[in-house]
Amino acid sequence: MSEPINKSRRRAAIATAAVPGVVLGGAIVAPLVTSMTPSERAKAAGAPVEVDISNIKPGEKLNVEWRGKVVWVMKRTPEQIASLGTIPASQLIDADSKGSEQPGYVDKKTRSITPDLVVMEGVCTHLGCSPVAKLTPGELGNDWQGGFYCPCHGSKFDVAGRVFTGSPAPKNLAVPPHKIDGTRLVIGLSQDGKEA
Secondary structure (H helix, E strand, O other), X not given: OOOOOOHXXXXXXXXXXXXXXXXXXXXXXXXXXXXXXXXXXXXXHHOOEEEEOOOOOXXXXXXXXXXXXXXXXXXXXXXXXXXXXXXXXXXXXOOOOOOOOOOOOOOXXXXXXXXXXXXXXXXXXXXXXXXXXXXXXXXXOOOOOOEEEOOOXXXXXXXXXXXXXXXXXXXXOOOOOEEEEOOEEXXXXXXXXXXX
């Protein structure tokens, strides 16, 4: 005659065998799943960047990193804004920014959403050097009204990032997608809030 089946003992034996299997399966699957999601560094590299613009004074420039590039956030003075209208188009390679990288919602001449606040990549369009601010009128000659100068090969840009003729840089400085929301600037989002 056979012994009666001890159901509680059977459940304990199944649980004892199943727990290590589940743990082992989780240990194998977890790294695989984790490897398919982007790292924090990768997410940060492409993620929109928020900048508090409430304390930027006229004439000041902030350097912000977005997607591994330096982005300048500059509040232009009334004199700097006025200077943009005095530069003859013949002195600029792309005065109306038709062939330059910038969102369609920025003004073609000021290259900004609002005339006083300009956002542009601080990367020369010639060979990728970093131009330096030369914002004082006359700093690079009598006709210099202020702007940026690339020390690598001599490209010159006005305070809107428009490149002067005779410069090796072929295009204006790039304007990344950005959105202004009160005192907050978001680089990497377009005006309609879509991520670039």
